[in-house]
Structure formats: structure tokens, C-alpha cells
Amino acid sequence: MAEIKKATGLIDWLDQRLAVNKFIKVMMTEYWIPKNINFLWAMGVVLMVLFMILIVSGIFLLMYYKPDIKLAFDSVNYTIMQEVEYGWLWRHIHGVSASVIFLVIYIHMFTGIYYGSYKKGREIIWLTGMALFGMFSAEAFSGYMLPWGQMSYWAAQVITNLFGGIPFIGESLVIWIRGDFLVADATLTRFFMLHVLLLPLVILLLIAVHFYSLRIPHVNNQEAEELDFDVEAKKYLDGKKVESKVVPFWPVFLSKDFFVVGVALTIFFYLVCFHFNFAMDPINFEPANNMKTPAHIYPEWYFLWSYEVLRGFFFDIGGIAAMDIGLAAFGFANVIFMVFPFLDRNTDNVAPAHKRPAFFVWFWLLLIDMIVLTVYGKLPPTGANAWVGFGATIVFITLFIVLPIITKMEAKCNNGGCK
Amino acid sequence: MAVETSRRDFIGMAFGGFAAAGGVIALGAMKKTWDPLPSVQSAGFITVDLSPMKEGEVQTIQWRGKPIFILKKSADMPKNEKRDIVAGGSSYAVMIGLCTHLGCIPTWTPTTKQFKCACHGGEFDASGVNTFGPPPRPMDIPPFKIDGAKLVLGEEGPEYKKLVAKKA
Numbered sequence: 061m062a063e064i065k066k067a068t069g070l071i072d073w074l075d076q077r078l079a080v081n082k083f084i085k086v087m088m089t090e091y092w093i094p095k096n097i098n099f100l101w102a103m104g105v106v107l108m109v110l111f112m113i114l115i116v117s118g119i120f121l122l123m124y125y126k127p128d129i130k131l132a133f134d135s136v137n138y139t140i141m142q143e144v145e146y147g148w149l150w151r152h153i154h155g156v157s158a159s160v161i162f163l164v165i166y167i168h169m170f171t172g173i174y175y176g177s178y179k180k181g182r183e184i185i186w187l188t189g190m191a192l193f194g195m196f197s198a199e200a201f202s203g204y205m206l207p208w209g210q211m212s213y214w215a216a217q218v219i220t221n222l223f224g225g226i227p228f229i230g231e232s233l234v235i236w237i238r239g240d241f242l243v244a245d246a247t248l249t250r251f252f253m254l255h256v257l258l259l260p261l262v263i264l265l266l267i268a269v270h271f272y273s274l275r276i277p278h279v280n281n282q283e284a285e286e287l288d289f290d291v292e293a294k295k296y297l298d299g300k301k302v303e304s305k306v307v308p309f310w311p312v313f314l315s316k317d318f319f320v321v322g323v324a325l326t327i328f329f330y331l332v333c334f335h336f337n338f339a340m341d342p343i344n345f346e347p348a349n350n351m352k353t354p355a356h357i358y359p360e361w362y363f364l365w366s367y368e369v370l371r372g373f374f375f376d377i378g379g380i381a382a383m384d385i386g387l388a389a390f391g392f393a394n395v396i397f398m399v400f401p402f403l404d405r406n407t408d409n410v411a412p413a414h415k416r417p418a419f420f421v422w423f424w425l426l427l428i429d430m431i432v433l434t435v436y437g438k439l440p441p442t443g444a445n446a447w448v449g450f451g452a453t454i455v456f457i458t459l460f461i462v463l464p465i466i467t468k469m470e471a472k473c474n475n476g477g478c479k
Numbered sequence: 480m481a482v483e484t485s486r487r488d489f490i491g492m493a494f495g496g497f498a499a500a501g502g503v504i505a506l507g508a509m510k511k512t513w514d515p516l517p518s519v520q521s522a523g524f525i526t527v528d529l530s531p532m533k534e535g536e537v538q539t540i541q542w543r544g545k546p547i548f549i550l551k552k553s554a555d556m557p558k559n560e561k562r563d564i565v566a567g568g569s570s571y572a573v574m575i576g577l578c579t580h581l582g583c584i585p586t587w588t589p590t591t592k593q594f595k596c597a598c599h600g601g602e603f604d605a606s607g608v609n610t611f612g613p614p615p616r617p618m619d620i621p622p623f624k625i626d627g628a629k630l631v632l633g634e635e636g637p638e639y640k641k642l643v644a645k646k647a
Contacts, residue, residue: 236510240519242544250513350544353583355598 088310092293094281095305101279102320103168109321110161110328111263117154118256120147125206127252129245132208133347149332155339156332158200162362164324165193173400174423176284176410181277183401188270190398195263200360202255205248209344214357216243216251217350222370225387242350284410356440364437365430369393372453374446389453396460403463406471418466422459429455524633526626529566537587539576542632546576546584547621548594549630550605556592559606561645562620564638567628574607574618585618594618 067073074080093101124144126135140147169189172178178186205216220237224230239246278289287305295304307313331338343354359367370390373382396403406416413420432452439445515523523543532538534553539546550572552558563570576594578585583598593610594603601612608617624636 235515236513239513239515240544241515241523244519244544246516246519351541351546351584353581353598355583 089308090293090297091275091309092289092296092306093279093309093313094285094287095307096281096283096285097279098282099320100167100171102317103164103171105314105317106321106324107161107164107168108267109325110157110164111267113153113157113328114161115260117150117157120150121154122256127206127249129208129248129348132206132248136207137209137345152332152336152339154203156328156336158203159339159360159362160328160331161196162200165196166362169193169397170423170427173426174413175280175282176404176412176416177280178401179404179407180410182274182280184273185270185277186401187398188266188273190400192263192266192270193397194394195259195266197363199255199259199263200362202251202259204360205251206255207344208248208348209341210346210348210352210354211341211344211357213243213348213350214354215359216247218357220247222387222390225384244350280410282412284412358438361434361438364435365433366390366393368433368437368449369453369456371441372449374441374450389457392457392460403460403467405464405468406474409471409474416470418470422463422466425455426459429459524631527630527632528628529569529571529630530628532571534569535589542621545621547573547632548576548587548607548618549573550587552605556605559608562606562608562617562642564623564625564630564642566625566630571630572606573620573623573630575621576618578614579609579616579618580612580614 064076067076071080075082121140124135124139124147126132136151140151142148144150172186172189201215201219205212220234220243223237224234226233235241237247238244239250278287281287285305289306292304292306295301296306296308301307339360358364369392370386373385373389376382377385406419409416413423429452432448433456436445436449436452441449525540525542527538527540527549529549529551532549532551534551535556536551538549540549541547552563552570552572558570559572562572562574564573565571576584578596578598578601580596580599580601583596585594585596585601585603587593588595592605594605594607596602596612596614599613601614602610603614603618604610606617607620609615620639620642621632622635623639624631624634625638
């Protein structure tokens with residue numbers, strides 16, 4: 061045990077007991093970030109800020125929300141919205157940040173894909189990131205159920221029904237998940253538990269692993285330049301700050317991040333104050349009714365692309381029911397991003413997409429295709445719309461089938477194997 | 480590598496084994512905690528007395544949160560051997576009242592003796608067979624058991640099994 065001496069001050073007193081100086085060095089002042097990055101590298105911190113906003117607004121909503129099918133709707137739409145001081149503000153902050161966090165997650169994800177930041181030692185970052193995406197999706201779904209409006213109810217009904225597509229155990233699995241033959245009180249209370257306790261705990265844990273897994277291979281940079289972080293860090297510490305290719309996380313990197321966070325929050329609070337309605341579906345202001353289905357059901361915008369993949373196959377093929385093909389495609393879409401690092405067969409090349417011509421085309425095709433899927437996911441699936449949805453679904457699946465092929469060819473060319 | 484099991488290895492394996500067994504049992508308990516409660520399960524079976532029904536009358540009841548249509552067929556309604564339920568000498572059409580297209584609830588139109596769905600124009604005859612529009616199949620028949628003039632929904636009686644067998 062270290063020798064405890066009379067402390068010279070509070071920091072020293074803490075340092076002798078908690079090694080705070082060492083801790084701050086490791087976590088902040090000597091955590092090195094490359095200089096050659098752009099604003100897209102700030103999305104992680106923006107996500108962290110949005111997650112904190114969700115937790116804080118969620119805590120205040122939790123004080124008045126009642127997870128009971130007889131009380132839930134009024135506790136949200138009457139108590140919180142009309143009686144509680146600033147209750148409406150907490151609700152709109154919570155709803156808008158839930159929506160915006162998905163936009164930033166997608167930007168964060170596609171930045172990682174574009175700059176090849178998912179491979180060569182960074183696989184765990186990608187995997188924990190995708191696990192976080194999954195957990196955030198579950199958070200969004202379980203939270204959407206809580207106001208117990210028509211859209212809450214029928215979204216819950218349809219999504220839990222999807223598990224019915226699993227062979228053999230499907231039907232009883234659906235009843236088990238719901239705790240009833242239909243979405244009912246038991247369903248609401250258990251999803252309430254998931255939303256406010258279990259899933260946030262898992263998310264916090266995953267965030268810790270996500271950050272830790274970034275620490276060892278370090279942050280990527282715009283040109284995928286291999287840096288010797290020890291050498292660059294020494295330059296910086298020796299005062300050669302211009303020459304060094306790295307900056308410390310705190311205060312240099314975060315000061316830039318704070319600027320991006322400032323811009324993001326300006327847009328965010330503009331949405332909260334003036335355009336909160338986009339996160340508040342009008343159908344959900346009608347109390348849940350299990351005897352009346354809304355004419356048109358659709359998920360929130362961030363699930364539309366996978367929803368469109370689900371319903372893209374609207375006709376039977378070779379004796380297999382359209383619904384089953386759709387479910388299989390939906391499963392594919394939700395798993396395929398998880399294994400992304402292993403589909404890119406050019407594992408050593410971490411160059412950005414604009415230095416990898418075939419991959420560059422692939423990247424933009426994927427992005428455009430996902431936007432098309434998102435747009436058509438909201439439209440009724442009739443006539444030409446159904447065919448566009450079908451085409452975009454086929455393109456989506458094909459893109460992931462050809463990814464290993466084009467990256468393998470690229471790897472060959474890099475080694476001088478093609479002319 | 481020599482295979483040698485020391486006493487410490489044994490203690491470790493015994494500890495791990497007990498912990499794993501306990502974990503599996505705990506998981507089983509957690510699974511059961513999520514099962515539907517007895518009150519919920521018993522509400523999954525309801526008994527309807529058919530004797531007070533008049534000919535040509537449609538009754539809508541709720542079973543497992545779904546609407547169930549019960550129609551006592553009058554003489555002018557065609558019988559459907561594959562779907563009709565005979566109880567107390569009369570024929571009944573019993574079906575889950577959800578359109579097989581997208582799950583909307585069709586309404587009974589006495590003048591034309593049809594179930595019509597307002598959502599996308601699907602039509603079903605008095606036996607619940609789809610006759611027009613997007614519905615891909617007739618309305619589903621819930622599991623039932625006949626008990627004299629009473630109908631028990633949720634239980635698979637011999638008559639239900641016979642109907643299912645005919646469908647296949």
C-alpha cells in the first residue's frame with residue numbers, strides 16, 4: 061500500500077486515495093486524438109450528449125407516468141402535458157431527442173463505413189456500436205408503447221406479432237412476450253421495465269465497452285494514416301504542438317467537439333420548441349383500442365427502411381409465402397450490418413471510400429437505396445409504390461451479396477494482381 | 480500435456496457446475512415469471528350460450544381481445560359444410576372477425592348477407608368465405624368445443640378438429 065502523507069490540498073488528498081491525477085491523464089489529458097479529422101468525428105460526443113438529455117428528461121417524465129393501461133394515456137396526455145409545470149417541455153425534449161439520436165446514429169455509422177473505421181483492429185468498436193443500435197431500437201420501440209395511444213398499441217401488436225414468424229415456437233413465443241393473448245396490461249408493465257431499467261443499464265455498459273475498445277486501436281483519421289501515437293504524443297508533450305499529428309482529448313479535441321455540440325443543440329432545441337410535432341403522431345392522441353385498427357400503420361422514420369424491406373416482397377415466390385420471404389429479408393437487413401467488418405474482404409485497406417473507387421460507388425448506392433426505402437416505407441404499398449419497394453429491397457440485398465466480391469477484387473488489385 | 484486433475488481443479492469444477500445448474504434453474508424461473516398469469520389464461524376460454532340467438536342474427540363477442548362473429552344461419556342462407564358449426568340442431572357460422580387482408584374489422588350487412596370491410600373493400604359471404612377484394616383467405620375459425628347448446632371458445636373440441644381436417 062502506498063504511504064499516505066499529510067495532504068497539501070484537496071486534489072492531493074484525493075490523489076493519494078483515488079489516483080485522480082493519473083486517472084485524468086489516462087482518460088483526458090493524455091488520450092491522443094489525430095489532428096486530421098473533421099466534424100463527423102464529433103458525432104460520438106453529440107450522441108453522448110443526446111443520451112444524457114434522454115436520461116434527464118426521462119427521469120422527470122417517470123415521476124408522473126403511470127404504467128397501467130387504465131392510467132397511462134391520461135398520465136401522459138393530461139397530467140404531464142397539461143398539469144405538470146414544463147411537463148410538455150420534458151415530453152417534447154424526450155420525443156424529439158429519441159428521433160434525432162437515430163439521425164446522428166446513422167451519420168455516425170455511415171461515417172464509420174465511409175472511412176473504413178470498422179476494420180483492422182477496430183472490429184469490436186463496430187460490433188459494440190451495432191449492439192448499441194439494436195438496444196436503442198429496443199428503447200425506441202418500448203418507449204413508443206408507453207403513452208398507450210392507438211399508434212403505441214398497434215405498433216406493439218404488429219412488432220410482437222413478427223416473432224410469430226419464427227418456425228414452431230412462434231405462436232407461443234408471441235404470447236410469452238406479451239404475457240397475454242393480445243397486447244395488454246402485462247405487456248405494458250414489462251416493456252415499461254425494459255424501457256426505464258434493463259435496456260438503459262445494458263446501453264450504459266455497452267457504451268463503456270464501446271469507448272474502451274476505441275482506446276487500444278485509437279481513433280481513425282481522414283486519410284487512414286498510420287500514426288505512431290507514442291512518438292506523436294512525445295512531440296506534443298515536448299512542446300512541438302504544430303509538428304505533432306495528435307492532440308489531447310481534453311482540452312483540445314473536446315473544445316472542437318463542444319462547438320459541434322453547440323450547433324447540434326441549437327438545431328435540436330429549435331426542433332423541440334417549434335417543430336416537436338414531427339415526433340408526435342396525431343393518431344397516438346387517440347387512446348389505445350384493441351377493437352379498432354388505424355387505417356394506415358407505419359413506424360417512426362428511423363425504422364422505415366427495414367419496414368420497407370419487410371414488406372418489399374408482396375407476392376409469393378416458388379411456393380414460399382410473401383410474408384415469410386419478407387420476414388427472412390427483414391431478419392437479413394437487421395443482422396447484415398452487424399457482420400459488416402467480415403464482409404469487407406479487403407481487410408488491410410482502411411483508406412476512405414473516395415480512395416477506393418468500387419467501394420465508393422457501393423457506399424453511395426447503399427445510402428441512396430436506404431433513403432429510397434425510407435421514403436417508400438411511409439407510402440401506402442399499392443400500385444407502382446409496391447414495385448419500387450420491391451426493387452429497392454432487391455438492390456439492398458444484392459449490395460450486401462456483392463460487397464465481399466468487390467472488396468476481394470479490390471484487395472487483389474492493391475497487391476498488383478490486376479491491370 | 481498430462482491429464483491430471485488436482486483437488487483444486489475438482490473444487491473449481493464442482494463450484495462451476497453448481498453455479499451453472501443454479502443459473503439454468505433461475506432462468507427457468509424467470510421464463511415462468513413472464514408467462515401469462517392464471518387470470519389471463521382462464522380469460523382465454525369463454526362460454527357462449529347459443530340457445531337465445533334468433534335466426535339471421537349476428538352476435539359479436541370478444542375473445543382473447545379479438546372480435547368473434549357468431550351468426551345463426553337462417554334457412555335462406557347457403558350451408559357450408561366445411562365451415563358451419565352445428566349445435567342444438569341449428570347451423571352457426573363462427574369466425575374471428577378480422578379481415579384476413581390487414582386485420583380490419585368487417586361489418587355485417589343484413590340486406591346482402593355479407594361481411595364488408597371498410598378498409599380496402601374486401602367482402603365475405605355469410606359463412607365468412609372471401610368473395611371479393613384483397614382478402615387472401617376466408618376469416619379464421621377460432622378453436623371451439625360444443626357443449627350442448629353452448630359454445631366454448633379457446634378449447635379444441637372434436638368438432639373443431641374435424642373442421643380443421645376438412646380444410647386441409
